[in-house]
Amino acid sequence: MTTSYNQIAGQSVERLAALSDGIFAVAMTLLVLDLRAPAAEAVHSERDLWRALVALSPRLVMYMMSFLTLGIFWVGQQTQLNHLARSDRSLSWIHLAFLFLVSITPFSTALLAEFVRYRSALLVYWLNIALLGATLYLSWVCALGAGLVKPDLPAEIQAAIKRRIVMGQSLYALGALLCVFLNTYWSIGFIVLVQLYYAIAPRIPGRRRT
Amino acid sequence: MTTSYNQIAGQSVERLAALSDGIFAVAMTLLVLDLRAPAAEAVHSERDLWRALVALSPRLVMYMMSFLTLGIFWVGQQTQLNHLARSDRSLSWIHLAFLFLVSITPFSTALLAEFVRYRSALLVYWLNIALLGATLYLSWVCALGAGLVKPDLPAEIQAAIKRRIVMGQSLYALGALLCVFLNTYWSIGFIVLVQLYYAIAPRIPGRRRT
Amino acid sequence: MTTSYNQIAGQSVERLAALSDGIFAVAMTLLVLDLRAPAAEAVHSERDLWRALVALSPRLVMYMMSFLTLGIFWVGQQTQLNHLARSDRSLSWIHLAFLFLVSITPFSTALLAEFVRYRSALLVYWLNIALLGATLYLSWVCALGAGLVKPDLPAEIQAAIKRRIVMGQSLYALGALLCVFLNTYWSIGFIVLVQLYYAIAPRIPGRRRT
Amino acid sequence: MTTSYNQIAGQSVERLAALSDGIFAVAMTLLVLDLRAPAAEAVHSERDLWRALVALSPRLVMYMMSFLTLGIFWVGQQTQLNHLARSDRSLSWIHLAFLFLVSITPFSTALLAEFVRYRSALLVYWLNIALLGATLYLSWVCALGAGLVKPDLPAEIQAAIKRRIVMGQSLYALGALLCVFLNTYWSIGFIVLVQLYYAIAPRIPGRRRT
Numbered sequence: 001m002t003t004s005y006n007q008i009a010g011q012s013v014e015r016l017a018a019l020s021d022g023i024f025a026v027a028m029t030l031l032v033l034d035l036r037a038p039a040a041e042a043v044h045s046e047r048d049l050w051r052a053l054v055a056l057s058p059r060l061v062m063y064m065m066s067f068l069t070l071g072i073f074w075v076g077q078q079t080q081l082n083h084l085a086r087s088d089r090s091l092s093w094i095h096l097a098f099l100f101l102v103s104i105t106p107f108s109t110a111l112l113a114e115f116v117r118y119r120s121a122l123l124v125y126w127l128n129i130a131l132l133g134a135t136l137y138l139s140w141v142c143a144l145g146a147g148l149v150k151p152d153l154p155a156e157i158q159a160a161i162k163r164r165i166v167m168g169q170s171l172y173a174l175g176a177l178l179c180v181f182l183n184t185y186w187s188i189g190f191i192v193l194v195q196l197y198y199a200i201a202p203r204i205p206g207r208r209r210t
Numbered sequence: 211m212t213t214s215y216n217q218i219a220g221q222s223v224e225r226l227a228a229l230s231d232g233i234f235a236v237a238m239t240l241l242v243l244d245l246r247a248p249a250a251e252a253v254h255s256e257r258d259l260w261r262a263l264v265a266l267s268p269r270l271v272m273y274m275m276s277f278l279t280l281g282i283f284w285v286g287q288q289t290q291l292n293h294l295a296r297s298d299r300s301l302s303w304i305h306l307a308f309l310f311l312v313s314i315t316p317f318s319t320a321l322l323a324e325f326v327r328y329r330s331a332l333l334v335y336w337l338n339i340a341l342l343g344a345t346l347y348l349s350w351v352c353a354l355g356a357g358l359v360k361p362d363l364p365a366e367i368q369a370a371i372k373r374r375i376v377m378g379q380s381l382y383a384l385g386a387l388l389c390v391f392l393n394t395y396w397s398i399g400f401i402v403l404v405q406l407y408y409a410i411a412p413r414i415p416g417r418r419r420t
Numbered sequence: 421m422t423t424s425y426n427q428i429a430g431q432s433v434e435r436l437a438a439l440s441d442g443i444f445a446v447a448m449t450l451l452v453l454d455l456r457a458p459a460a461e462a463v464h465s466e467r468d469l470w471r472a473l474v475a476l477s478p479r480l481v482m483y484m485m486s487f488l489t490l491g492i493f494w495v496g497q498q499t500q501l502n503h504l505a506r507s508d509r510s511l512s513w514i515h516l517a518f519l520f521l522v523s524i525t526p527f528s529t530a531l532l533a534e535f536v537r538y539r540s541a542l543l544v545y546w547l548n549i550a551l552l553g554a555t556l557y558l559s560w561v562c563a564l565g566a567g568l569v570k571p572d573l574p575a576e577i578q579a580a581i582k583r584r585i586v587m588g589q590s591l592y593a594l595g596a597l598l599c600v601f602l603n604t605y606w607s608i609g610f611i612v613l614v615q616l617y618y619a620i621a622p623r624i625p626g627r628r629r630t
Numbered sequence: 631m632t633t634s635y636n637q638i639a640g641q642s643v644e645r646l647a648a649l650s651d652g653i654f655a656v657a658m659t660l661l662v663l664d665l666r667a668p669a670a671e672a673v674h675s676e677r678d679l680w681r682a683l684v685a686l687s688p689r690l691v692m693y694m695m696s697f698l699t700l701g702i703f704w705v706g707q708q709t710q711l712n713h714l715a716r717s718d719r720s721l722s723w724i725h726l727a728f729l730f731l732v733s734i735t736p737f738s739t740a741l742l743a744e745f746v747r748y749r750s751a752l753l754v755y756w757l758n759i760a761l762l763g764a765t766l767y768l769s770w771v772c773a774l775g776a777g778l779v780k781p782d783l784p785a786e787i788q789a790a791i792k793r794r795i796v797m798g799q800s801l802y803a804l805g806a807l808l809c810v811f812l813n814t815y816w817s818i819g820f821i822v823l824v825q826l827y828y829a830i831a832p833r834i835p836g837r838r839r840t
Contacts (some may be wrong), residue, residue: 025442043538074439075513103277236444
């Protein structure tokens with residue numbers, strides 16, 4: 001019996017982490033690439049420039065939101081990879097699918113920045129986030145199923161990682177739903193609040209688990 | 211006798227892996243950079259935006275195909291590098307040639323996305339893939355010839371890596387040939403199927419080696 | 421009591437360093453992306469080309485200034501990360517905020533290059549630098565407070581890192597102030613001098629501590 | 631006496647290598663970004679597309695030349711960093727200057743591709759290469775002077791690294807000079823030959839040291 005290529009391919013967690021860091025770094029920096037300096041022809045005084053900068057600020061908020069999104073998923077993926085003893089081909093491909101979704105985040109961000117009042121733009125953006133969550137959840141289930149996690153991993157950490165993704169995605173879906181009943185600004189505001197909560201994670205008095 | 215520069219240059223597998231991960235990360239993210247949000251002037255309603263997004267979807271498929279291509283070659287190169295004990299100057303340069311081909315993949319993808327019905331565009335795209343396969347094969351032959359692989363590498367793994375490249379490239383060539391007898395859509399469909407097979411690698415019942 | 425996700429997330433200093441190096445690398449290279457070759461239509465002789473290149477040189481100086489800025493902050497962040505034993509979620513998020521500011525540096529640089537005589541452009545640029553300094557200072561205070569630094573770190577190094585940021589930021593603020601009393605060219609000249617001082621750090625005779 | 635910030639900053643060779651790999655990866659991939667697919671309006675048949683692709687080929691050669699250039703300097707820098715035990719602030723800054731020159735290589739390449747017959751474009755390109763060589767030479771002299779190289783480094787390797795840079799730069803200068811007596815095509819041809827020689831490094835019979 002011959003050794004299969006698939007048994008030896010894609011085993012390095014370090015390389016997967018390095019590729020992920022690279023793709024996150026490029027995607028996070030490209031987000032801001034669409035933020036262009038105002039055209040010189042339209043600016044004749046300090047006041048014109050201030051006005052042009054103020055006009056740019058909604059776009060800046062949108063890019064911060066996407067930077068937050070990518071930051072949250074980077075922390076999430078990193079937490080999983082830290083607990084892996086090794087990878088295999090299937091897991092590498094689930095993470096590559098995850099990274100494809102990371103790489104199109106600049107597109108869905110630019111779409112939402114351009115068409116901020118359109119529900120279709122918001123739904124595309126939410127779909128992007130939802131698929132990021134789904135692939136990340138799938139990768140954890142597969143890593144557990146294939147026995148790729150470090151042997152000393154406590155069962156409660158396994159559950160905590162799943163619970164976090166389900167909780168976060170429920171809140172994002174709720175936010176996206178708001179655009180059906182109210183409008184896209186409510187959705188964006190709600191999603192930003194959820195993201196800030198996850199990024200800052202204030203310790204609520206009287207609760208032990210954050 | 212003086213020590214030659216060529217004997218001491220390019221020996222670090224880690225640096226080669228880091229440069230490769232960087233170039234793959236940038237190329238994979240730049241692929242999607244050509245996917246632009248529709249022009250705001252052409253969109254006046256939700257329906258306009260949906261239509262514009264649907265019109266973008268063939269491009270999205272093309273970029274997914276190239277992401278798959280780069281993902282397959284990333285897994286392939288990584289598998290080789292994992293089995294190397296060290297590198298040398300010649301091997302580094304073969305991998306740099308491989309990385310040059312990686313860096314022009316966004317160009318040949320954009321070309322095919324723009325001219326999807328033209329055989330010349332498909333041939334350029336296939337040539338890109340074929341040269342990627344050829345340099346990867348060459349790098350493995352050289353690594354084996356120069357004794358750079360880890361000493362405990364079983365002979366069957368050496369063969370499995372070669373076999374995989376030859377098999378994959380034969381299927382790609384067959385796919386490219388389809389555009390001569392049928393048309394470019396058949397070629398693209400066939401290549402995507404081959405790539406999905408390699409990415410998902412379903413275990414066929416009754417076969418031991420996948 | 422369940423294990424909290426927040427207790428296990430974002431602990432890897434290596435991954436944080438890798439993401440940082442990636443974002444710095446992309447931002448530093450994108451800076452120069454705005455430096456475009458002159459239009460072929462406007463160039464009919466060697467003299468035309470020389471003139472066009474000379475006309476580009478103020479932009480080149482501006483990009484060198486931003487490369488210096490990012491270089492200084494890269495060295496600063498690296499110095500901190502080298503002294504960390506581990507990271508935690510809060511610290512990761514402070515560094516992500518720092519990296520967001522790194523990723524918008526190409527924007528504020530392009531803004532200043534385009535509107536070099538406008539105080540608003542200079543203030544945006546200075547605000548970018550000031551926030552970079554503030555997040556870097558905050559990250560060090562948090563790392564010390566949460567006990568994340570290596571146990572053998574001498575107290576004087578803790579102080580040296582803080583002192584350097586405060587000193588540098590005071591000089592930058594002074595430079596930015598110059599544009600109120602004089603003009604933006606004085607500010608830019610002063611800031612470049614401060615940066616060159618930090619990059620070259622000449623050893624002044626008669627002083628022990630540089 | 632207080633510990634100086636400058637004594638503790640910039641000591642990690644690993645971080646310097648990671649930043650370098652990132653900047654090289656982005657610069658090498660951005661090179662090809664200027665290679666745009668032909669405009670769809672100008673292409674009405676397979677023949678049109680072939681012609682447009684053939685018209686692109688001189689540009690492709692130019693980008694291959696710059697990829698070779700960056701590849702040669704990447705191998706050169708990597709060889710130095712591999713022999714370092716640690717870095718210090720001064721050495722980090724010399725390498726940052728080197729990386730700035732790497733990051734402007736896409737600009738000087740695009741300039742030469744656009745103005746291939748102009749001596750000024752060729753001189754800018756050569757100046758870029760010459761400064762890359764000068765900073766790399768300087769970094770090695772400083773590393774040796776400050777005792778940063780690994781203690782077991784044989785003296786002949788120290789000399790081999792210097793000799794290689796001097797020899798390469800002399801050949802590049804000779805190539806650049808050709809444009810004064812002949813024309814820029816001779817210069818480019820000569821430089822490409824020198825680069826291919828360094829990349830392929832054929833073993834000349836009868837010579838022991840390559």
